[in-house]
Amino acid sequence: MAALAPPVAAIRVAVRRALIDLPPGGPVLVACSGGADSLALAAATAFVAPRLGRAAGLVTVDHGLQEGSAQRAAAVVRWAREVGLAPVESVRVEVAGRPGGPEAAAREARYRALADVAARLGAAALLTGHTRDDQAETVLLALARGAGPRGLAGMPVRRDLDGVPLLRPLLEVGREQTRTACAVLGLSPWEDPHNADPSYARARVRADVLPALVRALGPGVLDNLARTARLVAADNAVLDELAGAALADVRHPDGGLAVRALADLPPAVRGRVLHAWARELGAPPAALSHRHVTALDALVTGWRGQGPAHLPGGLRVLRRDGRLAAIDFR
Numbered sequence: 001m002a003a004l005a006p007p008v009a010a011i012r013v014a015v016r017r018a019l020i021d022l023p024p025g026g027p028v029l030v031a032c033s034g035g036a037d038s039l040a041l042a043a044a045t046a047f048v049a050p051r052l053g054r055a056a057g058l059v060t061v062d063h064g065l066q067e068g069s070a071q072r073a074a075a076v077v078r079w080a081r082e083v084g085l086a087p088v089e090s091v092r093v094e095v096a097g098r099p100g101g102p103e104a105a106a107r108e109a110r111y112r113a114l115a116d117v118a119a120r121l122g123a124a125a126l127l128t129g130h131t132r133d134d135q136a137e138t139v140l141l142a143l144a145r146g147a148g149p150r151g152l153a154g155m156p157v158r159r160d161l162d163g164v165p166l167l168r169p170l171l172e173v174g175r176e177q178t179r180t181a182c183a184v185l186g187l188s189p190w191e192d193p194h195n196a197d198p199s200y201a202r203a204r205v206r207a208d209v210l211p212a213l214v215r216a217l218g219p220g221v222l223d224n225l226a227r228t229a230r231l232v233a234a235d236n237a238v239l240d241e242l243a244g245a246a247l248a249d250v251r252h253p254d255g256g257l258a259v260r261a262l263a264d265l266p267p268a269v270r271g272r273v274l275h276a277w278a279r280e281l282g283a284p285p286a287a288l289s290h291r292h293v294t295a296l297d298a299l300v301t302g303w304r305g306q307g308p309a310h311l312p313g314g315l316r317v318l319r320r321d322g323r324l325a326a327i328d329f330r
């Protein structure tokens with residue numbers, strides 16, 4: 001028997017590691033665009049899942065934004081059926097009319113559709129093809145925009161998507177490995193024109209910044225950026241836990257948060273408490289920024305009798321009687 005190409009083996013090992021601890025139950029579903037990353041992931045999952053006694057299916061989303069998008073989706077579906085993935089679904093989403101830029105709107109519509117399909121099929125998990133290189137780009141972009149630890153932690157290897165675990169098995173696999181795996185397996189991945197479109201910051205980081213960093217600092221840069229994300233994520237988990245306990249402690253019996261107790265917290269914990277409380281009040285997480293948390297913090301540590309802090313979602317928070325209290329203007 002011919003030796004298995006190292007990238008194919010590495011991707012299968014990564015998928016096995018992600019699936020092995022899932023509780024028994026429904027199929028795992030690969031979210032596949034037809035690009036090299038998710039195609040290599042789908043091929044590996046089709047191989048690994050049955051050997052773990054589990055069904056593996058695939059879902060592809062047609063955003064209807066590019067010419068030929070329906071044909072791309074149909075080609076992915078045909079291939080998936082040929083390699084024995086089941087169930088296989090193609091979902092068409094409507095992106096126009098959603099808030100935010102076109103990229104954000106497409107992502108939001110895609111995750112909504114993926115969550116719906118996963119719930120309808122009783123999926124045990126949804127798998128995406130994000131790689132170490134996507135993670136390195138995410139960390140660099142976060143650094144460049146001055147993000148805090150939440151941004152620097154990059155993408156989690158596992159998170160909840162409306163009750164279904166979303167897994168990223170390839171977060172430690174290099175993009176060149178998914179390309180090579182596809183070539184070895186005779187697969188022809190789709191090239192997303194957005195990935196090379198210099199009007200997107202991520203595409204510029206991918207095409208120019210990371211290659212320049214690798215030339216200047218050596219090939220370990222990509223692994224190192226991904227490692228930074230893992231290290232920061234581990235610290236975040238502890239700080240989030242501390243903040244959860246602190247939030248319970250600073251709640252005032254009559255509602256709101258006690259200012260004096262908040263002021264006694266270390267700043268790193270207080271910021272998280274205020275962030276968590278704002279989310280609890282109904283501020284949409286995607287719109288909640290450092291600026292909003294700073295405005296809340298100023299009511300605690302920079303009090304000069306100022307007016308309310310404004311939060312996204314039409315919420316205002318003011319300081320009164322030694323407490324932070326929310327007013328809902330929605």
Ligand SMILES: Nc1ncnc2c1ncn2[C@@H]1O[C@H](COP(=O)(O)OP(=O)(O)OP(=O)(O)O)[C@@H](O)[C@H]1O
Nearest residue numbers: 031032033035036037038039059060061128129130
């Ligand atoms: N149209 C789509 N349908 C289903 N899943 C998708 C679609 N687009 C993206 N995904 C999922 O999200 C992951 C990240 O997509 P993104 O476009 O950000 O990265 P990418 O590096 O171009 O990935 P790929 O090479 O797999 O397209 C993909 O690997 C795939 O799992």
